[in-house]
Amino acid sequence: MGSLPGASFGFAEDHRFTVEAFRVYLDHLKPGGFLSLNLYIVPPPRTEFRLLATLAAAAERSGLPDVSSRIAAIRSWDTLTVLYKNGDLTEMDLDRIRTFCGERRFDTVYYPGITAGESNVFVKMRGNEYFEAFQRLIQPAERDRFLEHSLFDVRPVHDDSPFFNYYLKIGNIGDIYRIMGGKWQYFFEEGYLLPILFGQVLVISVILIVVPLFSGWRPVPPIAGRGTLPVLSYFAAIGLAYLFVEVVIVQKMVLVMEHPAYAAGTVIASVLAGSGAGSYASQRMEWMRKPRTLLIVGGFGALYAVALSGFDLLLADLSIQARIVAVFLLFLPLGFFMGIPLPLGMSLLQKSNPELVPWAWAVNGCFSVLSPILAVMLALAVGYSLVLLTGAGLYFAGYLFMRQARNSPF
Numbered sequence: 001m002g003s004l005p006g007a008s009f010g011f012a013e014d015h016r017f018t019v020e021a022f023r024v025y026l027d028h029l030k031p032g033g034f035l036s037l038n039l040y041i042v043p044p045p046r047t048e049f050r051l052l053a054t055l056a057a058a059a060e061r062s063g064l065p066d067v068s069s070r071i072a073a074i075r076s077w078d079t080l081t082v083l084y085k086n087g088d089l090t091e092m093d094l095d096r097i098r099t100f101c102g103e104r105r106f107d108t109v110y111y112p113g114i115t116a117g118e119s120n121v122f123v124k125m126r127g128n129e130y131f132e133a134f135q136r137l138i139q140p141a142e143r144d145r146f147l148e149h150s151l152f153d154v155r156p157v158h159d160d161s162p163f164f165n166y167y168l169k170i171g172n173i174g175d176i177y178r179i180m181g182g183k184w185q186y187f188f189e190e191g192y193l194l195p196i197l198f199g200q201v202l203v204i205s206v207i208l209i210v211v212p213l214f215s216g217w218r219p220v221p222p223i224a225g226r227g228t229l230p231v232l233s234y235f236a237a238i239g240l241a242y243l244f245v246e247v248v249i250v251q252k253m254v255l256v257m258e259h260p261a262y263a264a265g266t267v268i269a270s271v272l273a274g275s276g277a278g279s280y281a282s283q284r285m286e287w288m289r290k291p292r293t294l295l296i297v298g299g300f301g302a303l304y305a306v307a308l309s310g311f312d313l314l315l316a317d318l319s320i321q322a323r324i325v326a327v328f329l330l331f332l333p334l335g336f337f338m339g340i341p342l343p344l345g346m347s348l349l350q351k352s353n354p355e356l357v358p359w360a361w362a363v364n365g366c367f368s369v370l371s372p373i374l375a376v377m378l379a380l381a382v383g384y385s386l387v388l389l390t391g392a393g394l395y396f397a398g399y400l401f402m403r404q405a406r407n408s409p410f
């Protein structure tokens with residue numbers, strides 16, 4: 001798992017250790033072949049537990065409900081190795097493992113038929129936590145209870161939420177704080193900074209939106225006027241929605257494009273080009289200047305949320321140049337309709353209540369800055385597909401806000 005402890009940067013995506021990735025690894029094993037997983041031990045234990053749970057989940061999805069006869073694990077004072085065999089471990093395999101550990105003073109953690117006395121022999125720990133945890137994780141009947149009651153979130157991760165190194169259970173923050181010696185440094189090292197970053201950006205956004213209203217530089221707009229709240233809610237909703245959608249489709253295309261830079265460059269270029277064309281067209285086509293355009297955007301977002309699953313398989317055999325062209329064209333229609341709501345709202349507001357235009361720009365801009373941070377926070381909890389559906393839902397909410405506002409001076 002690399003030369004550095006895998007527990008750093010909990011909000012960093014890592015598609016190498018998802019259930020879908022492990023299914024690919026297992027499918028490529030020849031009969032009798034081994035998959036070797038090596039990692040540094042970073043107490044308290046959590047990475048190794050998630051690794052084993054993910055491996056077991058991948059095997060189950062490949063049609064193998066019981067992996068107890070195929071797995072072995074050994075550890076030194078700072079590393080742990082898990083072996084998975086495509087087939088049952090033989091007595092010869094077990095003899096080689098035991099001999100290796102005895103000659104080099106490694107401790108056996110798990111193999112078929114291991115007893116507690118055969119573990120925690122050379123590098124002694126206070127308890128035999130690894131042996132006990134592996135015994136429970138290996139058994140399907142015990143695994144769910146172990147994952148539910150674990151101090152950390154060590155459930156298997158999937159491509160839809162590939163945050164392998166994110167282990168925080170919100171309800172266990174107090175217990176985690178105590179077990180880490182009463183130090184908050186652990187939370188920073190693990191990458192649990194997104195809520196703090198979000199709070200900072202939110203405070204700055206509120207200041208930037210509210211303070212100018214009382215600066216005396218210009219007349220204060222009628223903040224309590226009829227329709228002001230739905231107007232500003234509309235611009236907040238479309239600011240959140242735009243980046244929700246864009247962040248998710250960039251992430252979804254990382255596997256397709258094989259590199260984040262290719263995915264980001266292609267998707268952002270496609271969405272911006274489409275948005276520019278949609279903005280231009282909306283000022284010249286009457287049917288686009290209707291609230292129902294928001295329903296079309298939301299519908300497109302929901303459609304893409306469903307259709308993107310499995311899309312990587314359709315492009316897997318194409319050259320990278322062909323994939324770039326295909327991905328660019330794929331998101332161009334979505335970008336076209338995403339480019340309509342902002343100029344549509346601004347043009348209507350300019351005609352009905354021009355005093356609110358600067359404030360609407362500020363609200364939209366600030367929520368656009370908050371949106372990527374919030375999108376990742378939601379993805380950590382519910383996965384990217386639901387974030388994309390949330391973005392579509394925000395466009396539907398924008399439609400309702402516009403309809404409500406148009407009953408006022410909007």
